[in-house]
Amino acid sequence: MVKPSGQTAPDTKTRILDAADEIFVRRGIDGARMQEIADQAGVNKALLHYHFRSKADLARAVWHRIASSFVPGILHMMASDLSLDEKIDQFVDAYHRRLTRHPYLLPYVISEAARHPDLVDNLYSPERRQAARHMIDKLREQIDAVAKARRIAPVSAEQFFITLAGSCLYPFVARPMISEALGLSTTKFEGFMERRRRELPAFLKRALQP
């Protein structure tokens, strides 16, 4: 559910999109049933095909909406004039808050991206790609500056960004396996993640500026 929760009652098309979002994210595209989406939206199944020609089209529409709500905000923050430390704090904090509320979202994005490569093409428009490049350039400047001040070798900006993303996002992706491996109940896992939100930024900063 990555719907912009506006004030006015949503029209049918939006209600279908909201419903499809929820069902697709929960069951996966292949596992989702048009009937279940119709039920969730409180409309007839045929109406889904009226507004969105096919299941694949509906899936594309949902995917596009998720991408639009996910990517630009983070790109903007990471390209801003915030300090490196603040960026790390905000990145970790933003994703922890967000993904805690939507635990199915990331596994959904991962699995559909792996299985339906065409969906990924819509993730980055040329402008967004340009913004991503700019973000990395900005990050590189900051990392180099810090490294120079500390007289240590700088790490690659791309590598650092993926390390940041990976260490932050992986628990949301692999939650069931982690719970099993570490023997964490639901409550304990939540405690683990809360602690992680507080401690991970310090760990990453330390690697960057020893």
Next chain:
Amino acid sequence: MVKPSGQTAPDTKTRILDAADEIFVRRGIDGARMQEIADQAGVNKALLHYHFRSKADLARAVWHRIASSFVPGILHMMASDLSLDEKIDQFVDAYHRRLTRHPYLLPYVISEAARHPDLVDNLYSPERRQAARHMIDKLREQIDAVAKARRIAPVSAEQFFITLAGSCLYPFVARPMISEALGLSTTKFEGFMERRRRELPAFLKRALQP
């Protein structure tokens, strides 16, 4: 494809299992077709139901085999008497080598684990759970020892293990999104990952022993 490639020609049941492995991993359980698995195995579709009662049972068998090939080796290595640095090196190296060869494997595990929670129950037997606990304890000892020598606060062993896993595994999980975000062609992504395999261990060690 996590088949133990033995010498003798595999019997039919194993051939089916190998085929199912490949198809399930590529298409997901819901997206996989019994017919395609049968074709891949070079046998009749009915034979699948003779050896494995249903599609769900076949999926469980495949899942179990993947888990058995994935988990114990890493647990054993991480619980060994290798130094902390060597463990980081080996963890990163082992997964990079392995997942480069089987790029679909991890997204498959992630998505099926999220969608079919019962599958995860089979991942860790009581003995394996015990081994995992022992591994974490051993890791904690080593981290504490290093921290004490350097007069810094130790990080949580659980947190470190997940950070190690996340920063190492995430690129294999989110490859399509990363390629899009950083504008990497297939060749460039491979270069990126090769560089990562070399540089990530140093980054992690630095955070642990600044």
Next chain:
DNA sequence: GTCTATACTCTGATAGAC
């Protein structure tokens, strides 16, 4: 725009011969 009814396809599963 929204519904009812239905066509048609796909696919998991079984029966039964060899």
Next chain:
DNA sequence: GTCTATCAGAGTATAGAC
């Protein structure tokens, strides 16, 4: 154990009334 043939159910999509 392996195959051929077939069924039953599920699920996407469409036709057509309102």
